[in-house]
Amino acid sequence: MSTIIYPENTSPAADAEAIRKACQGWGTDEKAIISIIGHRNATQKKLIRQAYEELYCEDLVKRLESELSGQFEKAVYRWILNPRDRDAVILHVAIKERAIPNYRVVIEYSCIYSPEELLAVKRAYQARYKTSVEEDIAQYSTGHLRQFLVGLVGTYRYVGDELNARVANSEADILHNAISTKDFNNEEIVRIISTRSTTQLVATLNRYKDHYGSSITKHLLDDTNEGNKEYLLALRTTIRCISDPQKYYEKVIRYAMNECGTDEESVTRVIVTRAEKDLKEIKEVYYKRNSVTLDQAITNHTSGNYKAFLLTLLGNE
Amino acid sequence: MSTIIYPENTSPAADAEAIRKACQGWGTDEKAIISIIGHRNATQKKLIRQAYEELYCEDLVKRLESELSGQFEKAVYRWILNPRDRDAVILHVAIKERAIPNYRVVIEYSCIYSPEELLAVKRAYQARYKTSVEEDIAQYSTGHLRQFLVGLVGTYRYVGDELNARVANSEADILHNAISTKDFNNEEIVRIISTRSTTQLVATLNRYKDHYGSSITKHLLDDTNEGNKEYLLALRTTIRCISDPQKYYEKVIRYAMNECGTDEESVTRVIVTRAEKDLKEIKEVYYKRNSVTLDQAITNHTSGNYKAFLLTLLGNE
CATH class of the missing domain: 1.10.220.10 (Annexin)
Known part of the structure; x- marks a missing residue:
């Protein structure tokens, strides 16, 4: 579920006018900008861009790019685009x-x-x-x-509930044979993971766990060949994305905010791309895993307008 | 250009009725079937299928499958589907x-x-x-x-006229370096041929010819490793399809009808899939290359209703 809070009935022209006002004169009223675009869904934002273009013969996206800066600008830019x-x-x-x-x-x-x-x-x-x-x-x-x-x-993956139990079993075995003989570059691994439907692949990964007592991502850690590192990380990331997207995103955010610093690009990406989809569920998974709310973590690891904007997208009034 | 001859105004219901009549009783009136569906374009065939279903609560495609047989049935089946x-x-x-x-x-x-x-x-x-x-x-x-x-x-290829001359030059060199060192499995070959836009790839292949005096398909013949045979044939086929589709289809048909016999599957495929597109141009290329018309070649290499049907699609009244 979405986290953003937006009024049902808004006036795109009034919004465009208010943003214009926030951009004019000395300095920019970032708070006013956040209070508008942080509370609008994709359709509303599209109408604001159109209204702004019609009223001022100017591209709103470009205007905001020139008015704002830093991580805040990057986040707003990604948010205001369709x-x-x-x-x-x-x-x-x-x-x-x-x-x-x-x-x-x-x-x-x-x-x-x-x-x-x-x-x-x-x-x-x-x-x-x-x-x-x-x-x-x-x-x-x-x-x-x-x-x-x-x-x-x-791959234009097949989406459907059909699943072939025989294929799930045989491909779980194929994966295990390749991994247990440390043949990590076996082309069958690439074939199975990159082309099968999500439903089929989840079944195969479950059979793998049933038969071999551990998840495949654990077994993929067994390779010590440095040349394979990125490829194996990519394989593991893929399996995570397919198995449980919310859990995957939680991990991305958790790794992006740690003692060594903050990877704002990743934080922005997850929040901006998931805010209108499943950010609520991601917040729940985050809290369960870290015993601290995502809002609190964002408050601790970011600052200024960037922080205010992210917190708005996370559902703070 | 299309080769089929079809009247502008037809009655799908009357066509469905006539096909139904041709299918009823002892035996099937194949000539009647050819005289209708061989003279209808894709939209008209769709309307006939719909009218047939409505009138007789029966699937026309299945009915024709059960009435006809052999290569004729296969060709009609492929033609009558959308x-x-x-x-x-x-x-x-x-x-x-x-x-x-x-x-x-x-x-x-x-x-x-x-x-x-x-x-x-x-x-x-x-x-x-x-x-x-x-x-x-x-x-x-x-x-x-x-x-x-x-x-x-x-690959969901980019379609556009943009072409990067620098890339065309450098990738022609990459292809030539790989081929001249007999590194036919070089992954750069796969990357370039399978992902670049057609416009870009044609430019690259032209640069290749300009710089190295011969077409790349010739140079790909230099490999004598039996294990690479199918892969290299596939590479050469791809380059032919991208460079000149009509010339490619002419070659498919030419190879499909020779002294050793006829590969009806290929003949049917080219005629059925191209009849409403560029079969006219393919016929011209065929005549230029073989000094015999495609119609004549089909007459010599096929027989019966199958022959009659193909000749109808080729534009014979």
């Missing part, structure tokens, strides 16, 4: 702004988003960057990690 | 009814069909078979061929 454009931006940053792609983001979109949502993200990506997600991932990665990520993002 | 269902059937047969997938068919759909058409075929495939194209291809192939085919069918 969801699929935002996803395209996040994916592009993940693929291109690092030495190797931030495979976590690629995996999230490939495994947690529905095939139709993933397709919509790919379309938005092409419209924005004039290249395909597939060619960019392929270009910026290598070896087993590349093969795995390209297969993962390329 | 195009994306037909493609799903052809793809499924290509993937599952052989020891290894008939990669030619997979490559045709991946490279000659537009990304949107390929997506529609994937949807029809899932609706019909309750599995994804990707998982079936992955399951029924292995090694480099698998990696290549899964990448190819999975």
